[in-house]
Amino acid sequence: MAHGHVELHDGPAPAHEHHGPGLYIVGYIASLVLTAIAFWLALGHHMAGGPLALTLLILGALQIVVQLFFFMHVTEGDGPPFHSMALVLGLIFTFAIALMSIWIMSFHYQVQ
Amino acid sequence: MPDALRQFADTYLMWQEGPMIWISDVLILLTSIGIVATLTYFKKWKWLWREWLTTVDHKKIGIMYLIAALLMMFRGGADGLLMRTQLAAPGMHFLDAEHYDQIFTTHGTIMILFMAMPFIFAMFNIVVPLQIGARDVAFPYLNAISFWLFFFGALLFNISFVFGGSPDAGWFSYPPLSELQFDPGPGENFYLLALQISGIGSIATGINFLATILKMRAPGMTLMRMPLFTWSVVAACIVIIFAFPALTVALALLMLDRIVGTHFFTILHGGNPMMYINLFWVWGHPEVYIVVLPAFGIFSEVVATFSRKRVFGYSSMVASLILISVISYFVWAHHFFTMGAGADVNTFFAVASMAVGIPTGVKVFNWLFTMYRGRIRLNLPMLWTIAFVPCFALGGATGIMLAAAPADYQYHNSYFLIAHFHQVLIGGVVFGMLAGMYYWWPKMFGFKLDERIGRWAFWFFNIGFYVCFMPQYALGFMGMQRRMYTYPADMGWGTLNFISTVGAYLMGIGFVLIVAQVLYSIKYGERDLTGDPWDGRTLEWSLPSPVPHYNFAVIPTVTDRDYWWKLKEEGRTDELKPKPEDIQPIHMPKNSGRPFIMGVLFFVAGLGFVFNWYVLAVLGLLGVVVTLLARSFEYDDEYYIQPEEVEHVEAALGRL
Numbered sequence: 116m117a118h119g120h121v122e123l124h125d126g127p128a129p130a131h132e133h134h135g136p137g138l139y140i141v142g143y144i145a146s147l148v149l150t151a152i153a154f155w156l157a158l159g160h161h162m163a164g165g166p167l168a169l170t171l172l173i174l175g176a177l178q179i180v181v182q183l184f185f186f187m188h189v190t191e192g193d194g195p196p197f198h199s200m201a202l203v204l205g206l207i208f209t210f211a212i213a214l215m216s217i218w219i220m221s222f223h224y225q226v227q
Numbered sequence: 228m229p230d231a232l233r234q235f236a237d238t239y240l241m242w243q244e245g246p247m248i249w250i251s252d253v254l255i256l257l258t259s260i261g262i263v264a265t266l267t268y269f270k271k272w273k274w275l276w277r278e279w280l281t282t283v284d285h286k287k288i289g290i291m292y293l294i295a296a297l298l299m300m301f302r303g304g305a306d307g308l309l310m311r312t313q314l315a316a317p318g319m320h321f322l323d324a325e326h327y328d329q330i331f332t333t334h335g336t337i338m339i340l341f342m343a344m345p346f347i348f349a350m351f352n353i354v355v356p357l358q359i360g361a362r363d364v365a366f367p368y369l370n371a372i373s374f375w376l377f378f379f380g381a382l383l384f385n386i387s388f389v390f391g392g393s394p395d396a397g398w399f400s401y402p403p404l405s406e407l408q409f410d411p412g413p414g415e416n417f418y419l420l421a422l423q424i425s426g427i428g429s430i431a432t433g434i435n436f437l438a439t440i441l442k443m444r445a446p447g448m449t450l451m452r453m454p455l456f457t458w459s460v461v462a463a464c465i466v467i468i469f470a471f472p473a474l475t476v477a478l479a480l481l482m483l484d485r486i487v488g489t490h491f492f493t494i495l496h497g498g499n500p501m502m503y504i505n506l507f508w509v510w511g512h513p514e515v516y517i518v519v520l521p522a523f524g525i526f527s528e529v530v531a532t533f534s535r536k537r538v539f540g541y542s543s544m545v546a547s548l549i550l551i552s553v554i555s556y557f558v559w560a561h562h563f564f565t566m567g568a569g570a571d572v573n574t575f576f577a578v579a580s581m582a583v584g585i586p587t588g589v590k591v592f593n594w595l596f597t598m599y600r601g602r603i604r605l606n607l608p609m610l611w612t613i614a615f616v617p618c619f620a621l622g623g624a625t626g627i628m629l630a631a632a633p634a635d636y637q638y639h640n641s642y643f644l645i646a647h648f649h650q651v652l653i654g655g656v657v658f659g660m661l662a663g664m665y666y667w668w669p670k671m672f673g674f675k676l677d678e679r680i681g682r683w684a685f686w687f688f689n690i691g692f693y694v695c696f697m698p699q700y701a702l703g704f705m706g707m708q709r710r711m712y713t714y715p716a717d718m719g720w721g722t723l724n725f726i727s728t729v730g731a732y733l734m735g736i737g738f739v740l741i742v743a744q745v746l747y748s749i750k751y752g753e754r755d756l757t758g759d760p761w762d763g764r765t766l767e768w769s770l771p772s773p774v775p776h777y778n779f780a781v782i783p784t785v786t787d788r789d790y791w792w793k794l795k796e797e798g799r800t801d802e803l804k805p806k807p808e809d810i811q812p813i814h815m816p817k818n819s820g821r822p823f824i825m826g827v828l829f830f831v832a833g834l835g836f837v838f839n840w841y842v843l844a845v846l847g848l849l850g851v852v853v854t855l856l857a858r859s860f861e862y863d864d865e866y867y868i869q870p871e872e873v874e875h876v877e878a879a880l881g882r883l
Contacts, residue, residue: 216502220505222569
């Protein structure tokens with residue numbers, strides 16, 4: 116999910132602030148780098164299974180941060196703070212899904 | 228040459244499969260020729276392109292969703308009837324095992340993703356902007372893209388029937404069965420690509436409507452003054468936004484397994500097929516709430532209108548909607564209790580599943596209390612709503628039985644489960660969408676659907692439903708498992724299966740009657756001249772039917788819940804009629820052909836991936852990128868409707 120790069124900008128640009136392309140380029144490079152590290156770690160067998168999973172989780176979380184700050188402008192906006200509520204809800208769901216999936220799947224599925 | 232042709236026909240057109248496929252080919256060909264000929268004869272191509280294919284108007288997009296949903300209901304229903312025919316008696320040879328597999332797969336996938344989803348999106352599109360006093364959705368262009376991605380996703384899925392072969396691994400296509408080595412045909416790829424393409428559209432719709440409702444309400448319409456249908460759309464959109472990515476990931480990983488040869492879900496190389504099942508239901512369970520929450524919203528509107536009372540317990544209705552949408556994320560493992568994740572996991576998910584019954588129960592009681600001492604009119608929307616209450620209550624009760632994890636080991640994948648989810652999905656979603664269709668039909672088209680034929684359809688469909696599905700509960704207890712294509716006579720299942728088949732055909736007659744009702748009403752239906760045929764309560768009924776394309780000549784200022792009802796009570800309805808001095812130029816988005824073209828390109832790319840024709844796939848995706856770029860450099864995409872034109876339209880409607 117964290118690597119998904121869905122951009123759905125549409126409609127008129129926000130009038131209150133204008134961004135140069137710099138922020139987007141930095142964000143784009145950061146997300147590429149994070150993805151590259153994840154792939155390098157996973158494909159090259161540089162770490163043991165447990166620590167690797169943890170590192171990938173952290174990289175995924177960082178990826179979310181990059182998306183939110185560089186592309187979705189969470190720090191901006193007017194009107195009621197819908198996006199903070201949405202973020203809290205999103206955080207709950209993300210952790211619920213990720214952690215509970217680990218919990219559900221941590222049974223011995225290969226009969227030994 | 229004939230040899231090559233023959234090989235093509237056998238590989239892609241499946242002509243060795245026999246007369247069923249040939250008949251389908253001929254019918255599809257005749258229908259297509261018929262459509263093309265009619266459009267050409269009446270010189271309607273330009274009209275089709277200008278008015279419909281390029282439209283960004285939410286009302287027209289909603290109507291297109293509605294037509295698509297009804298067509299898909301026909302296809303899915305035909306699949307259902309084929310299955311019931313095969314199961315009518317023991318040891319039938321109407322279908323063979325392979326065809327039966329394909330048919331239950333397409334039946335399930337179509338009914339959930341290509342019937343229920345477009346049906347709720349039809350209601351979103353037609354109703355939400357009108358209820359909140361907006362002129363369109365937040366992102367009209369994106370809305371058109373959503374529709375065309377859904378449309379071409381559905382087309383890709385349906386075309387598998389006559390080109391390449393249908394998917395056959397069940398509507399949730401569990402690995403390892405759906406992995407390449409066990410399911411080598413293109414059918415499974417069709418499934419994956421079609422769902423993926425239409426899934427992009429669904430996520431976009433969720434974002435679009437959440438933004439619309441949060442940002443584009445008329446002045447004075449606070450959140451707690453919103454109509455309950457709009458609230459149900461908020462709840463459904465939250466679920467769509469957070470649930471659909473899980474499906475996208477699950478399908479993408481399975482596609483990588485099949486196309487690139489990764490091992491996410493193959494057990495031998497460290498993968499785990501149960502992870503697919505886990506991810507699928509992380510989406511799959513919230514998905515059933517996505518489709519049923521808008522139905523709850525429709526029932527709330529209908530109950531209040533046809534009881535002439537404001538809805539009982541508005542804030543508890545809102546709270547229960549939101550609560551259902553949050554709890555829906557914590558129940559998914561009840562779809563695989565029998566996996567054996569352990570007692571603590573199963574306990575947690577069993578308790579969470581039962582907890583959903585609480586807010587749902589609150590809603591049911593609120594609907595009943597709304598009806599209590601109301602002046603109930605039994606028009607078609609209300610009829611379907613009243614039928615929904617006992618049907619859904621029974622479905623909910625059997626759901627609680629299934630949610631009890633230890634007992635589920637007995638019911639799992641039996642006909643008891645089949646009967647349960649058909650009861651909640653038909654009793655909840657289909658009844659709800661039909662109620663909504665009857666309710667808002669005059670708003671869409673300017674005439675009512677005929678009550679008399681509608682009542683016949685209602686009774687056929689309802690009686691048919693119980694005759695079809697009640698025996699299946701018993702069959703489940705008697706040990707009949709889902710997906711059996713036949714059964715021996717000595718199991719003693721013959722009688723109940725036959726009754727069930729009779730019920731299915733009664734429902735089929737009900738559907739045919741609905742079609743007849745629509746056709747009859749186009750010519751003879753009662754015209755809606757007031758714009759408020761049901762004596763409604765919310766803003767959409769303050770507008771003429773059908774609604775002019777800019778919706779509101781002047782955006783109203785709302786001071787109350789059920790504002791239109793309040794104005795009617797106080798005799799102030801003239802306040803919502805536009806005054807010439809208030810009419811400003813109206814800012815509207817321009818139509819665009821690009822969403823349609825983008826859909827075509829996604830379809831081409833999808834077809835490329837299905838058959839591993841990578842040149843085609845890359846060309847299609849490149850085309851998508853080009854359309855995206857073209858959009859980025861498009862600056863002239865909006866226009867103003869001048870006040871004179873608005874005045875002209877409003878005067879013609881007798882509102883000035």
